[in-house]
Amino acid sequence: MIFTPKTEAELAEIVAGLSAPVRLQGGGTRAVGHSVAQDVLDMSGIRGVVDYEPGALTLVAKAGTPVAEIEALLATEKQRLSFEPMDHRVLLGTQGTPTIGGVVAANVSGPRRISVGACRDFALGVRFVDGMGRAVKNGGRVMKNVTGYDLVKLMAGSWGTLGAMSEVSLKVMPCPETEATLAVSVTDAAAAIGAMSAALGSAYEVTGAAQNGPVYVRIEGFAPSVAYRLDALEALLARFGAVERLDAEASGALWQGLRDVRAFAASAFVTRVSLRPTDMPAFLAAARAGHSFEAQLDWGGGLAWLASDKESLADFAQSYCTAHGGHATRIKGSFEACAFQPEAAGVARLSRGLRQRFDPKGLFNPELMARG
Amino acid sequence: MQMPQPNPVILAKKARLVERLTAALGKGGVIAEEIALKAYECDALTAYRCPPMLALLPRTTEEVAAALKICHEMDVPVVPRGSGTSLAGGAMPTADSVILGVSRMAAVLETDFASRVIRVQTGRTNLSVTGAVEGEGFFYAPDPSSQLACAIAGNIAMNSGGAHCLKYGVTTNNLMGVTMVMMDGEIVEIGGAHLDAGGLDLLGLICGSEGQLGVVTEATLRILHKPEGARPVLIGFDSNEVAGACVSDIIKAGILPVAIEFMDRMLIGVCEDYAHAGYPDCEALLIVEVEGSEAEIEHQLGLIHEIAKRHNPVEFRKATSADEAGRIWAGRKAAFSAIGKISDYMCLDGTIPVSQLPYVLKRIGEMSQHYGLAVGNVFHAGDGNMHPLILYDANKPGDLEICEAFGAEVLKLCVEVGGCLTGEHGVGIEKRDLMVDQFGPEDLDMQMAVKDVFDPKWLLNPAKVFPLASSEARRIAAE
Numbered sequence: 001m002i003f004t005p006k007t008e009a010e011l012a013e014i015v016a017g018l019s020a021p022v023r024l025q026g027g028g029t030r031a032v033g034h035s036v037a038q039d040v041l042d043m044s045g046i047r048g049v050v051d052y053e054p055g056a057l058t059l060v061a062k063a064g065t066p067v068a069e070i071e072a073l074l075a076t077e078k079q080r081l082s083f084e085p086m087d088h089r090v091l092l093g094t095q096g097t098p099t100i101g102g103v104v105a106a107n108v109s110g111p112r113r114i115s116v117g118a119c120r121d122f123a124l125g126v127r128f129v130d131g132m133g134r135a136v137k138n139g140g141r142v143m144k145n146v147t148g149y150d151l152v153k154l155m156a157g158s159w160g161t162l163g164a165m166s167e168v169s170l171k172v173m174p175c176p177e178t179e180a181t182l183a184v185s186v187t188d189a190a191a192a193i194g195a196m197s198a199a200l201g202s203a204y205e206v207t208g209a210a211q212n213g214p215v216y217v218r219i220e221g222f223a224p225s226v227a228y229r230l231d232a233l234e235a236l237l238a239r240f241g242a243v244e245r246l247d248a249e250a251s252g253a254l255w256q257g258l259r260d261v262r263a264f265a266a267s268a269f270v271t272r273v274s275l276r277p278t279d280m281p282a283f284l285a286a287a288r289a290g291h292s293f294e295a296q297l298d299w300g301g302g303l304a305w306l307a308s309d310k311e312s313l314a315d316f317a318q319s320y321c322t323a324h325g326g327h328a329t330r331i332k333g334s335f336e337a338c339a340f341q342p343e344a345a346g347v348a349r350l351s352r353g354l355r356q357r358f359d360p361k362g363l364f365n366p367e368l369m370a371r372g
Numbered sequence: 373m374q375m376p377q378p379n380p381v382i383l384a385k386k387a388r389l390v391e392r393l394t395a396a397l398g399k400g401g402v403i404a405e406e407i408a409l410k411a412y413e414c415d416a417l418t419a420y421r422c423p424p425m426l427a428l429l430p431r432t433t434e435e436v437a438a439a440l441k442i443c444h445e446m447d448v449p450v451v452p453r454g455s456g457t458s459l460a461g462g463a464m465p466t467a468d469s470v471i472l473g474v475s476r477m478a479a480v481l482e483t484d485f486a487s488r489v490i491r492v493q494t495g496r497t498n499l500s501v502t503g504a505v506e507g508e509g510f511f512y513a514p515d516p517s518s519q520l521a522c523a524i525a526g527n528i529a530m531n532s533g534g535a536h537c538l539k540y541g542v543t544t545n546n547l548m549g550v551t552m553v554m555m556d557g558e559i560v561e562i563g564g565a566h567l568d569a570g571g572l573d574l575l576g577l578i579c580g581s582e583g584q585l586g587v588v589t590e591a592t593l594r595i596l597h598k599p600e601g602a603r604p605v606l607i608g609f610d611s612n613e614v615a616g617a618c619v620s621d622i623i624k625a626g627i628l629p630v631a632i633e634f635m636d637r638m639l640i641g642v643c644e645d646y647a648h649a650g651y652p653d654c655e656a657l658l659i660v661e662v663e664g665s666e667a668e669i670e671h672q673l674g675l676i677h678e679i680a681k682r683h684n685p686v687e688f689r690k691a692t693s694a695d696e697a698g699r700i701w702a703g704r705k706a707a708f709s710a711i712g713k714i715s716d717y718m719c720l721d722g723t724i725p726v727s728q729l730p731y732v733l734k735r736i737g738e739m740s741q742h743y744g745l746a747v748g749n750v751f752h753a754g755d756g757n758m759h760p761l762i763l764y765d766a767n768k769p770g771d772l773e774i775c776e777a778f779g780a781e782v783l784k785l786c787v788e789v790g791g792c793l794t795g796e797h798g799v800g801i802e803k804r805d806l807m808v809d810q811f812g813p814e815d816l817d818m819q820m821a822v823k824d825v826f827d828p829k830w831l832l833n834p835a836k837v838f839p840l841a842s843s844e845a846r847r848i849a850a851e
Contacts, residue, residue: 055620056726118568121545134814142723143755144795146531146580147810149819153576157569174626197486203600225668276565277487302567327570341570346560351572353825369571
């Protein structure tokens with residue numbers, strides 16, 4: 001069965017009447033993990049921009065609003081979603097229309113996360129319906145707000161397992177005048193991390209540091225500023241390898257491809273690993289000892305996308321993170337095992353407690369993020 | 373300010389509690405003398421005071437865990453405390469509570485410049501975090517005005533902001549991981565030197581929870597390389613409306629200054645008398661600061677000048693030297709001292725959508741007439757965080773109450789126009805009873821449900837954040 005509310009009131013009524021679990025869905029483009037729910041709660045009907053104040057850098061939209069609609073609106077004022085949300089469709093081979101609610105629910109952040117923050121850092125407010133069918137609001141539509149507990153962060157990245165978000169408020173940012181990228185030829189992962197750390201640890205406000213083959217370092221801003229910083233960074237990075245320049249157009253296309261992890265679209269198993277950047281070379285070396293895979297690094301080496309033809313790499317990555325810190329998520333695979341990183345006992349108890357309070361009847365895709 | 377009656381059953385446990393806590397922390401870790409406890413009777417909201425039953429000064433996470441375990445077993449409320457600089461009464465004790473201060477835990481545990489993180493014990497002061505990394509050219513971005521004194525523990529509890537958060541964000545955007553001791557003494561690790569949560573974002577929930585979910589003893593913080601340079605410009609206008617429009621135009625033009633500060637006529641005058649900063653005689657003043665290399669700064673200031681010109685400023689003064697930059701900031705940075713010199717004052721902290729600035733300032737002016745108390749406004753204009761300063765006379769009976777009524781009306785106005793009660797100071801006891809003006813019963817219930825999970829006995833930082841009537845049923849059930 002598919003439920004299709006058009007308003008928050010309808011949503012609340014539907015949830016209050018549910019007797020079996022549902023899977024929350026925006027555009028259905030980020031089908032990550034295994035769902036025990038037979039029914040779908042389709043949020044795409046609750047849509048539309050509620051408020052947009054370019055001079056205050058804030059936007060309020062209903063959860064089912066297509067991301068493309070929001071991006072087009074922001075573009076009219078030369079603004080954007082600065083956290084650069086990934087479009088999962090190419091990588092996962094999904095159809096459909098990505099929604100802003102889906103972006104927030106999965107805390108989807110792209111390469112610029114390393115400099116400006118994640119989706120959750122731009123989420124200012126939320127309205128949602130809890131598991132008892134009650135409409136709840138938290139946060140607001142202003143940039144600075146410490147009034148009460150921050151449930152906005154909790155809802156961001158909860159993958160629709162705590163409540164059904166009906167509306168989100170976001171901080172938006174101005175588009176830069178231009179951008180450019182340096183491509184640095186490096187020999188191994190340690191050199192790649194070294195180059196990215198040097199760039200991100202400089203005063204030049206790098207807004208992307210990724211590797212797939214060469215290391216790529218992005219600069220955005222006013223034209224004179226970008227030109228100046230490119231020169232400075234080229235001098236800084238020359239010791240890591242030959243440096244090439246990509247102009248604004250090439251840079252834009254490159255980062256869109258990196259953001260969407262297009263390189264791994266054909267792979268059957270894709271795992272996403274978040275680690276301390278300086279720990280990444282050791283992890284990759286340990287993984288290579290028993291597995292064959294390709295890697296794309298992002299976030300200055302703090303994020304690795306791994307593509308392989310076996311599920312066992314994801315098992316290894318999650319075990320490694322349990323032992324060494326960080327987390328690994330199965331983005332594409334069989335989902336026989338839980339997609340999300342197992343939590344330590346104390347943390348798992350808190351997460352379980354929160355689920356029981358927000359969703360006492362276990363309606364919102366239970367067991368998606370933690371089994372049992 | 374109503375506080376719950378001290379519980380005689382808890383007060384009667386004092387001798388046994390001292391004995392057990394002394395065994396766990398050593399004699400030097402437990403303060404029980406009345407005279408010494410006076411130091412903990414309030415934080416920077418000095419209008420309200422109440423000495424605690426005891427104060428504890430543990431030296432390690434394990435000692436914090438041992439102390440909390442004992443208090444949990446004996447059902448004794450605990451008030452965590454950083455440096456006691458809260459303006460909202462966040463660290464104010466109740467008579468039957470134990471203060472748990474982290475001030476002896478101030479070590480730097482690790483710095484990793486390649487991964488751009490530092491790990492510290494949370495009793496460390498905000499400014500000394502930067503102090504630990506500035507030799508390598510790095511800094512810790514959140515910069516509350518109290519940064520010389522305030523502790524990271526309190527920054528995390530209140531999700532502190534600062535003048536530069538328009539560009540760098542507030543504490544929650546710069547906090548990567550914590551070691552936290554639960555009320556029952558369990559130690560949990562949340563987040564770390566990696567980015568984002570693998571499961572639910574508990575870190576985001578803990579930051580800003582005003583010490584009610586656990587005691588954070590260690591923190592992993594993001595550090596950044598300092599910019600090459602920074603320079604302010606001062607722009608004077610003959611009306612608040614025009615100044616507000618100029619802020620909006622600067623932001624819309626795609627310039628992201630590191631700070632945009634606003635002052636109204638009253639504060640311009642007071643600050644000028646105090647600091648002799650050379651401020652112009654006008655209705656509204658903006659201080660806009662940009663960062664980068666010399667050429668980048670010049671370019672951005674040029675764009676700002678173009679925009680400002682369209683609004684006919686009465687003055688546009690670019691700092692051309694460190695000395696001039698210092699003078700431009702001198703008045704603004706002295707604002708609270710300058711006001712404090714002429715009067716007692718209460719500092720509000722509401723946030724509003726930037727477009728509402730002229731309307732809200734007009735209404736505040738009308739309220740000032742109505743209540744018969746003067747008010748000055750400083751404002752982090754880029755992010756809508758207001759700091760109206762209401763002047764009153766603490767020695768005049770009834771003046772504080774009038775001031776509080778005025779303040780409450782201003783905060784309700786902030787909510788009414790789409791903003792919130794507090795942008796960076798926190799709710800504490802000060803704004804506790806106004807929470808019902810911003811949140812409905814379900815909204816508060818959901819927040820309190822979080823506390824149920826983390827602190828089922830409701831022992832941590834009692835009587836804060838939630839109106840007593842809203843939390844009463846839970847507090848009784850927990851007893």
